[in-house]
Amino acid sequence: MNALNVAETMQLLGVQARQASSAMARASTAARNQALRELARLLRAHTDPLQIDNARDLERARAAGLAEPMVDRLKLTPKVLETCAQGCEQLAAMPDIIGDIVGLKQQPSGIRVGQMRVPIGVFGMIYESRPNVTIEAASLSIKSGNACILRGGSEAIDSNKALAALVRQALAAAGLPQEAVQLVPTTDRAAVGQLITMPQYVDVIIPRGGKGLIERISAEAKVPVIKHLDGNCHTYVDDSCDLDLAVKVVDNAKTQKYSPCNATESLLVARGVAQAFLPRIAAVFASKGVEMRCDAESAALLRSGATPFSVSDAQESDWYEEYLAPVISIKMVAGLDEAMEHINRYGSHHTDAILTRDHVHAQRFLREVDSASVMVNASTRFADGFEYGLGAEIGISTDKFHARGPVGIEGLTSLKWVVLGEGEIRS
């Protein structure tokens, strides 16, 4: 596709999305839920043919020499499809928040004023590899009464096209416009540049992928971007802490999975419990092959015990690092104030936890740590739309604006003001 054709294609998708968004905003709860249930049915009914489309992507990926873990992420196994189908059904079963009016209050002038929850309009989503994201995004878009334009990774284009065809069928079956969910049909990179600079057609961009991709998109976009940058998450072990609980939670926060953005990357330990706590958690990390990058004080402590540990010396850059790997930075701090100062300075404002028995410390940590999720006595791994009860998640925002932390249906809506009067005039 040449540049002119890409521009024309994106323009057409934009016009169609904007039109479809009006119909979706008007659509009944029943119709949107019917589309979701129909989509679940179609995913199950087409499990076999979808394998064939998916196989073409897998073949191409292997031929291009993609590493097997990356090929794995592309797979639309029957299990993955069943999870997608269940996700659609769960969304259908959730209450509809579109049209809710909150806070309707009588004003001295006589008018009643409240706020109605309405769809944002059109969102553009840019994502890589996993084709099941196509279904997650489409289903959240349908439930929230939006239209969307989806730009998946080129490596999953055959799978995405097949899934998008089922979404169109499901929309049509429910009497909704098929253009409410559109897949960008070309893998041309110029399409992304177009998608993020059409404010007349697209209200918000949601990118999912590496930090570099998201920074690039944010810099070039002409519409708001729900950014999900890095997760440099901290767990702080406070002075008055249940150490059994701390070992269990820190272990889980770091080692349950290394790749998620909500895994703990940095451990801060109050000096008062360091002697009792650090060797215990170091033993866990050592047994699991987690590299420990320590500040001078914690390194000295861990190297000097009855059973010395092999740890490396942390560099200044380590405090900023999102490892996404079996590596953790460790620092001893004087107490709560130094811990919070460190987190607010080096952290990425994603998710941070305090482990403590001290009520005042817990309250101060919740209030003063400037992160999208702040936790007391829980694993940072809980920062997730499903775990938070949102039903589904379109992304995790590290922005403070509009949506913060895990973003579900509500993050795809806005509140408009509603004024009900009986002929009042302003004096």
Add this chain to the structure above:
Amino acid sequence: MNALNVAETMQLLGVQARQASSAMARASTAARNQALRELARLLRAHTDPLQIDNARDLERARAAGLAEPMVDRLKLTPKVLETCAQGCEQLAAMPDIIGDIVGLKQQPSGIRVGQMRVPIGVFGMIYESRPNVTIEAASLSIKSGNACILRGGSEAIDSNKALAALVRQALAAAGLPQEAVQLVPTTDRAAVGQLITMPQYVDVIIPRGGKGLIERISAEAKVPVIKHLDGNCHTYVDDSCDLDLAVKVVDNAKTQKYSPCNATESLLVARGVAQAFLPRIAAVFASKGVEMRCDAESAALLRSGATPFSVSDAQESDWYEEYLAPVISIKMVAGLDEAMEHINRYGSHHTDAILTRDHVHAQRFLREVDSASVMVNASTRFADGFEYGLGAEIGISTDKFHARGPVGIEGLTSLKWVVLGEGEIRS
């Protein structure tokens, strides 16, 4: 001030604002309210000396040949100062929403999850002429626990400096950092360019002024902007409408004041009531010297009656126009659908009203008109933070993102997720 000095000055303001914002986020409700009450006291105590500072601005403005209505806007009369003082006291009396935790719910994993309202951090405000905006912005910033950097118009620089000095005194008296509210000390235009491109220090920009200024700032800013673009507001007179009510409300919406953004600029009338309604409202407009720019059908009706009216022919461009003047565009429509289509196409998504007795029409209008404020049987002039019960208003947003419509304290906050556990781990 040369370019280097401007850059250094803005950098310093940024560093100080970021530091102050942490202290403000931690500050007690009592301290923030004390600062507001102290500011009210200082404004009253300094009414006389403030006149002297203000007089220098007025003198300069007159010497520069500024029109008297513009000079008027600069005046810090005792009445204006008393209104500012009362505004501060009203804010102090309002409940504190910072630290509120909403929706705390038990999850299946055992954790409890909710959302805490916290300050945004640092906002930058760019505004023109009226120096009382300095106090409005400062007081909203203090109440909401933010820090702010204020950039007022050069024509009010002496008044703004004197007011900012009182704000610093009030902050100090309450034990809060004086750098929580900083005025840009230079009138150099380069300072604006710096202010809107310091994402490390400034979280959001709120511009108040003409559409051109706001579009320029939005295009160049490297941080989110709460935009207040134009208000091309509509009132639609529906078929089943109380015509006495309609005459009263449309008259108020257009003529109570011509300059506000929430004044009605376009009148849509259902064909079924046009014959009965249009001559009545035209008589009102004619008596007040309001120019009527009509589509062919309404023009024909108004020119052909027993007492023909003098109306002009609307051009296509009139439907987009925000006149802010004694001019109104008038169009006859088939009914609700055509009215909504027209509003969503030509309007600026600010404020639009339907006047009707029909419940279904009212509901559809509220749901389907894509504007920040949608009204039934009320004057569009009500779209205002005070009239909506927000206590104060930092601006009116025509964005859908973050804040929509009148923006009060809540618009200067974000919600972060709070997780309370007892040692839960993710499985």
